[in-house]
Amino acid sequence: MQLKNYIYKDLNELKLYIDNKIIPQEKSDILIQLFSTVYEKDKIKSIIKVIKEQLPNCKIVGSSSSKNVCINNEKVNKKIVISFSIFQKSFIRTKYIENLSISNSIKLSQEFIKDDSKVLILFNSDAKNNIESFLEAISYNLKNSVLVGGNSTTTFDYEQAFIIEDQKIYKNGIVLVAIDSKDLFVSNTFTFNWSKVGKEMTITKSNKNRVYEIDNMPVLKLYKKYFGDKLSLNLNESLISFPLVKTVLGVDIARSIIKVEDDNSFTYAGNLNEGDKVRFAIGNLDEVYDDSVQLQNQLASKPVEAIYFYSCKKRDHFLSNKLDVELNAISQVASSIGIFTQGEFFQIGKKLTHMNITTTAITLSENDILRKFSSCPIKSKKYSSLTALINLVNTVQNELDENLNYLNQYKNAIDKHTIVSKTNKKGLITEVNSKFCEISGYSKEELIGKSHNIIRHPEASKDIFRKMWKTIQKKEVFQGTIKNMSKNKKPYFVDTVIKPILDKKGNIIEYLGLRHDITAFVNQKIQLKAEVKTVKYPFLAIVKIEDFEILKDFYEEEIIHQIEDKFSFEILDFFPLNSGYKKFYSLGDGEYAFLKELENFNPDIIEHEILLLKKFQINVKRGTLQFDKFEFDISVVLSISTDKKRSYAEAKQGLKQLYRTKKDFIYAQGLTSNLSEIAKSNIETIKMIKTAIQNNKIISYYQPIYNNKTKKIEKYESLVRIISDDEKVISPFFFIDIAKKGRYYKQITSIVIDNSFLAMKQLNMDVTINISIIDIEDEMIRNKIFAKLNECKTLASKVTFELLEDENIKDFSIVKEFIKKVKELNGNIAIDDFGSGYSNFERLLDFEPTILKIDGSLIKNILKDSFSRNIVEAMIVFAKKEGLKTVAEFVSSKEIFDLVNELNIDYSQGFYIDKPKALEDIL
Secondary structure, three states: OEEEEEEOOOHHHHHHHHHHHOOOOOOOEEEEEEEEOOOOHHHHHHHHHHHHHHOOOOEEEEEEOOOEEEEOOEEEEOOEEEEEEEEOOEEEEEEEEOOOOHHHHHHHHHHHOOOOEEEEEEEEOOOOOOHHHHHHHHHHHOOOOEEEEEEOOOOOOOOOOOEEEOOEEEOOOEEEEEEEEOOOEEEEEEEOOEEEEEEEEEEEEEEOOEEEEEOOEEHHHHHHHHHOOOOOOOOOOOHHHOOEEEEEOOEEEEEOEEEEOOOOOEEEOOOOOOOOEEEEEEEOHHHHHHHHHHHHHHHHOOOOOEEEEEEEHHHHHHHHHHHHHHHHHHHOOOEEEEEEEOOEEEEEOOEEEEEOOOEEEEEEEOOOOOOOOOOOOOOOOOOOHHHHHHHHHHHHHHHHHHHHHHHHHHHHHHHHHOEEEEEOOOOOEEEEOHHHHHHHOOOHHHHOOOOHHHHEOOOOOHHHHHHHHHHHHOOOOEEEEEEEEOOOOOEEEEEEEEEEEEOOOOOEEEEEEEEEEOHHHHHHHHHHHHHHHHOOOEEEEEEEEOOHHHHHHHOOHHHHHHHHHHHHHHHHHHOOOOOOOOOOEEEEOOEEEEEEEOOOOOHHHHHHHHHHHHHHHHHHHHOEEEOOOOEEEOOEEEEEEOOOOOHHHHHHHHHHHHHHHOOOEEEOOOOOOOHHHHHHHHHHHHHHHHHHHHOOOEEEEEEEEEEOOOOEEEEEEEEEEEEOOOOOEEOHHHOHHHHHHOOOHHHHHHHHHHHHHHHHHHHOOEEEEEEEHHHHHOHHHHHHHHHHHHHOOOOHHHEEEEEEOOOOOOOHHHHHHHHHHHHHOOOEEEEEEEOOOOOHHHHHHHHOOOEEEEOHHHHHOOOOOHHHHHHHHHHHHHHHHHOOEEEEOOOOOHHHHHHHHHOOOOEEOOOOOOOOEEHHHHO
16 A cells, blocks of 8 residues: 655646556555645635546545644644545445434444454544544444544634545534455554653542542642642643543543633543543653654554554644654654544554544554664653652552552441441540441431440449540550440440550540440340240251351451451352241351251251251352452351250250361251260161171162153163161161261262163163262272273263262362263263252353253242242253253152243153152162
8 A cells, every 4th residue: 555645735736646646556445535724615625526536436534633734744734635545455435424323323333344344534523522422332343443533623722623525524423434454454552641640539520521520529629739729720821731541441541621611610522430530640741752762663563554643732732842753753664644633532452442632543554564664763861850750759649549548448348347436535426437326326416526425225334434444544455345225225235346546656646446236146146045946846057167266366356257247248148049048147256047947857858958058068168258358268167956955055066066076067966965876876877888788788769850852751860778677768868978987988889880880771771870079089989980881882871970069179180080081981971959059150161061950949949939930941041052951850740840841941850750769660
């Protein structure tokens, strides 16, 4: 491509220039940009007419410019400049748009921007147009294009800017140019030369580009605060030197003042929205040369045959002759054309921004050759007092900001969770926070100037207050529990810390009181004990933050309170969906309780509740409590009891047992009456397991899985059972956890695998086998599974391993390698109980299953609980998109079965289909 610039003199010379210089080559497209600093309508129309007569296929656009038009390093004043861009491998399209509504802008972007559009040039006729909304609307469909341009402007404010498209001149709307090409190299950059100074501020009241308040202060008052009462409101004298700067995607965007309104609000050349963070900036003339060298290097770092640039008119005014350095730097790289605008458009990634006081530039080239150019000579770096001053101010401000940031975070954390008051040396209240007002029932106005006697409970001991005053007057910290009384005469208890605040000389200037409401801890323990007595079949679980006593040694009391409060706030979220746990009791010292009334003490019901609590325990361990300045990984230990008379004492005794044994879960039934009975029971269970293994009494029951499409039973799930000496069938709930702690668990898993592969052969149907993370991490079990799949290659595709999430994964690489190997051997992977905990989608990504078994608690409630149904429907949609088969567990009735089919779930499993049976009963 070529870029040729012509300064207009008369029509005849223009014709000769076109004949001699602008010789269209075969298949070439010509973009003509006409720029003028004066509005001479008839002259411009005559020029356009001549151009179209001689170059009928060319595309013409144009814009007014402020004061000068730049041809290479030359500023052209009060003349018309015609720029010819001749493309060999690119194609030009232009469009005039009057309606800048968002809907029209989106439609325009969809219709006008093509896949091979490399450059978009935008000239906006009026800076008051809602151009930022237009930019935001078209940014969603930029594809591979880069947008440049600016707001057209004039030398004098009383003149109206204009734009040109084809043979028409407009004083409203915009002109858009598209350069389409597969071979055009494009790169954009910008230079600023203003340095941010001072603290970060917030726009607190604004309407688009009109700002009323910054940091809740009238904007004029704020400027005078920082720049003095003698600050001139003349835009060209003082305010231009101090624009506001906000940061967008890491890039500083200036907003210069274009008008001081009658109400002393400021209108800026670009929107400033409420909540935007801004800082002042100061123009640094000392840095222009270095920034120009940097700009030149950026322009030359990519192939370049032509440069279009757009510079702010206020930048021209401020930099004055210094701008020549910038123009020289640009012109030394390639032929260039530039205008002065009332705001420039720049693209940061896929986001279009409206800039001020910048020079933005775009390079174009139809070949990939890097150009050689005469670079700016290197100058010795002179000491700049302004640069040093800016650095000094910003360094001090950064230190203040950092300290203020820490203080604000501490204050916010304290205010959010703590009851705070301050008093003078006489004990009269000078400040309270909202928490204080909330718990006391008094307004701030009722409390200020009073002593804390206003909330003292009549039963509170006078001795504790004598001790308090004696302690704090010695400049020491007081700690204690105080009983207070609210305005409506209700008592409440607070854990109190009072700290004397000292001046630099060590004199007391005031007292700071920090309190936590512990009324709930005091009362809830009593409530819990009373409520247990009213429940016929109680199921009580007491949870304790693991190693809580150690935490109190390592952390300050305030942090401990924050951890307890945060966990209390989130505790119920850790339960699986539809668990039925909607209330908890805070017992203090990191302890919490859950109470549920069961239908009866059937072992299956108890087993279900235990599984819910274990999932809760896993979710807690995987969660993280997030605070302003830190995060805290937490885990809990669990003690449960179903003893009506002694359930609270049993559960508490269970916690002590957990502490002694360093374990994290206990069924504390009968612990207080006879702890030896538990040990005896465990021994009996181990003996039963051992005997069952020796006598081949470890068996598998098989529950059918029904294909809802073919209407046939197509697979079975293998479920472990023990046949006791008295021929009773024992559920794994009563032995599997004990087996895991002993040495027989591995043997049980091995037997189940053998049983399942044998059943698969005899039934000639698919079989699913439950395996835990412990199984996978055991090398012997892994090798046995691989050997079985290798031995039975014809049956390998019929076996599915359901992954059970009931332990922590010690080495996830082993699990991933196991899954990979099983799939290589044509086995299948399923996720069990999908939808029961936080980590399901994480597991889905890690395990890459082929089957999802929807958690039974969701299916069980699907008829009466719309929330469960919505979740199941979402899972089905997700599974279908991912190509995964779905299985509904707990299908216990025809109504549930019909709904499961209606929801297009692939398989059904449950008592409605059939209960688990021994293999011989199926055959």
